[in-house]
Structures are given as structure tokens and as C-alpha cells.
Amino acid sequence: MSVNDATTAVSEELAKRKDMIVCVGVDKWYGDFQALKGVSATIKEGEVAVVCGPSGSGKSTWIRCINRLEVHQNGTIIVDGVELTNDLRNIEKIRSEVGMVFQQFNLFPHLTVLDNVTLAPIWVRKKPRVEAEALAKALLERVGIPEQADKFPGQLSGGQQQRVAIARSLAMEPRVMLFDEPTSALDPEMIKEVLDVMRELAESGMTMIVVTHEMGFAREVADRIIFMEGGEIVEVGTPEHFFVSPTEDRTKLFLSQIL
């Protein structure tokens, strides 16, 4: 059912674009516990999808399945035309096309900011070091911290670290970016600087799936909002639809709790 919801709720213009991520009936169990129950959704190229829902509803699990940090048991996930199977080459290809930003930043503490950003381009993309460094410097400039290149992550504030993490993902020149609660571990005064970077990224046309509780950001930037609960996609819609006239009771309950 959610497949249809997902496609119908897209604007005309978006619907014409090509599919970037297609999930059909994705099931995921942790032992006996089913964390994802037939999740289906299609994300279009250049779309910004915000995923929200109560804690434990399977949001992280879902987006982690998209770059194979978790392995789904049933259903199909296709990223940019490549299906996720056990074939290692596909997994590597998809991982280098899909960037991910974590709640806890997960920067490499023993490497400088510059090395954090250049590591993957050099070793996965096989870029010459000079080129990778130039790219890294440009990206650090883009996320607003060019002067921190030679510091270690531990010397930066949370907001700066998360921006480095974004730059690190962008250095792989991904076609899709996944954000798993990128601002949840940040002090309030640093949330804006990270959201600003994400907003700029969205405007540049990046395909993004963002798990977040920042409803202001969702309302402003999202093309679609996906609401999950209990491992299912409950409701999908444009921000107007979602905030103004949600149809499902569970969505209404959730919104009444967080707004």
C-alpha cells in the first residue's frame, strides 16, 4: 500500500525524474524481532526525503539497509539501478555512491581533518593525493571550516565535527546522501550550522534521505516526509499534507507529541 502512497504523493515535476532508490517490501529481522515490515518507497533523483517517527520505529534500520550496513532478509533495494545483493562488487559500488552521516559523527580520531576527508578518495576512488587534497580543501571551505584542516577531530566542536563528517562523505562525490539524526547529538547552538550545510546541499540538487526530528528543517527543505512507526511506513506526503492535513491517526498522535 505504501508504494502507491509514496508515488502518488510526489509532485508532478518530481514524478517525472528517474528513480534513485527503490525499496520494495523490505523485511528485516533482528533475531525474532521484526524491525522492518515490508517497507516500500521510491526516492527520486534530487529529492530530499525526511524520515520521522518515534524512537525505535526502524528509521535507522531502514536507511542503514540502503548502504548495506544492515542486511535485509526479504524484498528488493535498488540504488541507482544497482540491486543490493550479496555480490561484493555491488555492495562496494553502492557504498561508494551513497554517503552516510551518523548521529555520533564517527570521524576517525587518529587522523587529521584533512586525512579524514582524503582517505576514501585516495584509496577507494584512487585519486592522486594532490587532487584529493584540493577537493578536500574545497569541501571544507564549502562546509565553512577551511581553517581546521590540520586539526584532529577531538579538537573541534560537535558542530564542526559533523560538518567534517559531511565533507568526508561528499569527498566521495556520492549520488545519494543518507543522514541519520545528524543533529541529535549536538548542543542547540550548533544545530543551525549543520542544518545550514544540509540546506545548501539540498539546494545543490543532491538526493538526500534525512532522518531527523527537526520539523522546521523538514517543513522548509523536504520534498516529501515519510512517517514510520513500528517498522512500517505509515504515511508519506508533502510537508503541507503532512503538517496540515495528515490522514492517519498515528501520524496525528506523533505530531501532537512533538509540535
Next chain:
Amino acid sequence: MGSGISDAFDMNAGDSIGELPGKPVEVSSNPAEWLKKNLFANIANTLLTVVGGIATVLVLRGVLNFVFSEERRWDAVRTNLRALMTLAYPESQYARIWVSVAVLVTLVGLSSGLWANWGTIRVQRLCRWGMSLGGFIILCILLREPSVLLDSNGIVLRDSFSEPVRESFSSAMMSRSTWWIVGISFGGSGLAGWYRLDSTGRTKTVSATSTVLVPLGVLVVSLWVAPYGHYAYSDGLFIAEPGERVALSTSIPWTWLYLLLLATMVLGRFVRNSDLAGIAKTLVNVSWVISPFVLYWVILRDPDFDYAHVVSTDLPMGLLFGFLGSIILWWLTRSTGETARIFAVCLVGIAGFNWVAAAFGWYPMLQKARISFLLLAVAALLAPNFVGELAKRKKLVTYWLTTMLLVHYMATTINSPSTVDISSSEFLGGLSITLFVAALTIMFSFPLGVLLALGRTSKFPIFRVLSTGYIEIIRGVPLITILIFFSVMVPLFLPRGMELAELAAAITGYTLFSAAYLAENVRGGLQSVRNGQFEAADALGLTSVQRTGFIVLPQALRVSIPPLVGQVIATYKETSLLAIIGIFDFLRVANSAIPSQTAFLGVKREGLLVVSAIYFIFAFTTSKYSQRLERRLGVGER
């Protein structure tokens, strides 16, 4: 580095070596206040101080009276210094030892110039050291018993109870005037420095390097001026010339070594700031790794080259291989194609077949040619990784040429007789064998330990079972058993004609043993790496080898520095078990070689004390160095 955090982890933050800039500086109170605060704060505290003080004095007195007793035969140690260092290594070949030491000194100098940010030490700290050292020397002067009196024949005078007669306390104090001067000048300059300087003066810093180099320099100069005495024990003949300066054959090499250290440190510093820093660091690293093998050659082998053969066969063959091989590799790196791969596989086939043919005697091909073929085949297999720019292609050719050269040289030396004339089987012993075994054991067991740790945490059950089994078995068996097993049993199982030298057997045993323990330490480190690190690496598309090498291991090893260093020190001390399988290590020289000399029959304690002191100095330095390393790498900081 986030100074707040590092302060919390750095107990000595106030006077740590290698100060971090911008850290608030705290000035310690003056000595009197310090005493009051730390030793006499309240009654209980005072009581403890008094009891502890008495105990210290008693122990120190005992040690002093032991060391300076007229019964001690320190000449046994002085005479046998060479034996303690190298045992029976022939005098005529000693240049080789000096060359080896010089190579090590060069590496130390270059490394410290290239890497070590030695940092600075506060004047305040130096003053404290001066005061402590001065106080300690004065305490020793006061505590040591007055010396015994000798009669005109040099025999100890005894009273009616046959107790030795000692000089009076006051004359003893007078006769120690040199030591008084030394003690007072250290303590005095410390105190004076403390009280003369205001708080800003005291927090001034001096380079930490100088605190090492200056004392070393003083020692070296003292070789030229101080009357250490000249002692020797050769062919059962004991020559003692007290009051002489040490022989030139000792002072000249040490002086050169000192100058070499200075020069290489300066050179390292200089290169560090130039464009060559990267290459130089790689070179020095590689040199460290190959140095034990090369030095082993230098010390134990003096290949007697058959120059006619070298000119007629080896050189032409090397040139031919070098030339043709370079052309082939150059061609192979033109572009990635199936032809290159097929060619490489064919080459591997030919190279392998050469060995089979040689084994069955179908056609005789020189061993060196077979080796070169094999090397060329490996290089050809690697060729697809070097396709691309000119520089990359050149790299492969250079690698191939250097490896071939090295291997050819080694093969030639192995196959030529040695001219080092060593009479007995105990050719080398003492400290040098201890250090040699320890160095090789650590070098080999480290990678093995890391592999075992990775195996034990691997997700492949077969690796896990094998590693776990290995580790548990080794940890359940005493080291001695393993050593004896390798020195006695293994040669029995080896095919005929393949004899493990005793030393090689010992090093194998130590390596296998030590690796199991290292593996457990590394595993602790591996477990401390957070899951998010693995996920971030995966999400970036790193392969699992890259993830392990770039992300997981560096962090794991950093965390495991303290236990790893503990294991290194343990390995070093365990080399004293070498004596049990019949190798004359450092301890055995002191414990049985010296006491069996006619001039020093049964003189053991002196040697053992010196051996312990030297063991201690090495272990202590290592441990201090690891503390610095921890601080510099910010273990515990995130």
C-alpha cells in the same frame, strides 16, 4: 590537543616533557612548602614519613656498604666488560662491532631528528632534579661506612676480635671531598636556581634534547680525562693498571659515536623541514626493519667473494636480468590488458618449473637465475597496479632492480665462506646476544601477534578457531618448555641437511611465545575500537583490508601501547632464559663465565649486580619512552 582533556589524563601535566603550547602553567611551591605539604601535613603523615625515612636509610646503607665493601671485586666486572658485551668475539674483528653500533647510532640520531618532537623541560624541573640528586649524593656520603685501614702491605688491619679497623668518621668524611663537591654543586645549583629565579624564570624552558646530550657528552669527555683504570683479561692473564685512563681503542670509538649522534640528529632535523622528509622517513623505517639482518651479516659473516666468479658469472647475469626485466616490466605497465596478465601467469609457470627441474636435476640452472625469475614473475603479477603515469611505471622498475640487487648480494654472501675466525661455538654472547634475540623476537612476534589478534576477532570461524587454539595452547605452556622443545626437538623433525642454528631455534621459540601474548594485548585494543568506526569505514566504501589497516589497527594499537610495551620489556627480560638452552647470554656470562676464571674464582655478586642494573636501565628507558609516546599520541583522548 584539547588541553582540558589531556590535563585530566596527564597526571604530571604541570611538568611533563613536551609541553603543549597554551597550557596554563602552574608554578610549584618552594621546597620548604613542598616538604610541609607532602610530608608533614598532619601527625599520621609525619609518622609515615619518619617510618618510611628510617626504612629508606637502612636499605640505602645496606646497599652502599655492600657496593663499597672492601670484599667486593669490582675489577672482575671491569676486566670482563668485553666479555659481558660480546663474550669471545675476536679482538681483531672488533671493528665490525663498532660499525654495527655506529649504524644503530645513526638510525637513532636520524629518527630522533626526523620524528621526535623532543619538546622542552622547565628550568623548575631541572632545579628539582639538581636538588634531589645533590641530596641523594650527600645522603650516600653520610651513610657509607668509613673505609677499612690497610697496612703497608695492603692487607686489611684487624683488631683483637679480627674485625677490620676503620678510619674515624671525620677522616672518612674528609676523604670523600670529591663527592662532597659533586653533591653540593648539584644540590646547591638546584637550590640556588630555585630561589634566585622568580616564577617566570622558573617556568622558562630548555630543550629536552640537551638534557640527554649534555650528560652523554660529559661521559664521553670523562673517558679522555678520568682515571677509570685499564684492565684486561686475556689468555688467562690478568692485567690491571688502576689509575690509567681507558685505552684509546675505547675512547676514540665512543667519541666518534657521540659526534655521529650529534651529526645525524642535526641532519635529521634539517631533512625534516625539507621536501625530502617523506622519503627520508620511509628510508629510515626500512633501515630499522632490515638492520638486524644486515648487522647480523656484518658481525658474523665476512664473505670471501670469489671475484673471478663474480665477474665471469654473477655480474653479467645480474645485468642481463636487470636489463631484460626492466624492459619487460616497462612493457607490461603500458596498459592494463589481458596479454599482460597472461604473460605474467606464464612467467610464474616458468619460474616455478625452473625449481622443479632443478630439484629433479633435469637441467641445471643457477640458483640465482631461478631466484631472479621468481622475482620477475612476482613483479609481473604486480604490474597492473603500476599502470599509468611515467612515475608510477618507473617505480615498479626501481623496486624490481633494488630487490634483485639485494637478493643477488645476499645469495652471494650466503654461498661464500666466512672469514670471521671464531674459535669456539660460543662465538658471540653477552649483552649483544641478549639485545639481538630480543630485537628479532619483537620484530617477528609483532606482526604475528597482530595477525593472531585479527584472526581471533575475525568473523570467519576457521581463523577464529585456529587463532584461539594457538593462543590458548601457547599461553598454557611455560616458555622454558617451548625453548627446549625448539632447541632439542625441532631439529629432529627437520629434513636432513636443514639445521636450525641454536639461535634461530631460540628466536623461533620466543617469537611464537611472545606473539600469543601480544595478540591478547592487541585484541584488547581491537575491542576498544567503537562500532561507529567500522560503520564509517564501510559507509565510505573502504575494503575490509583498508578498514583494518587505516582505521581499526592504528586505533587499537594506540590503545594497547601500555600492555604492548609491558610485553616488550617482558620479552627482553626473558632472554635471560637463553642460558638454559646453552647460549651464553648476558646473565650467563656474569653468573658462570666470569666466576670460572682463575683470577676471579667464584666472584658472582658484582657481575649480577651490574647485569641487573643494565637490565633495569633498558627496561626503565623503554617504559619511560612509552609513556612519552602515549602522551604524544594522546591515548585516552578522543
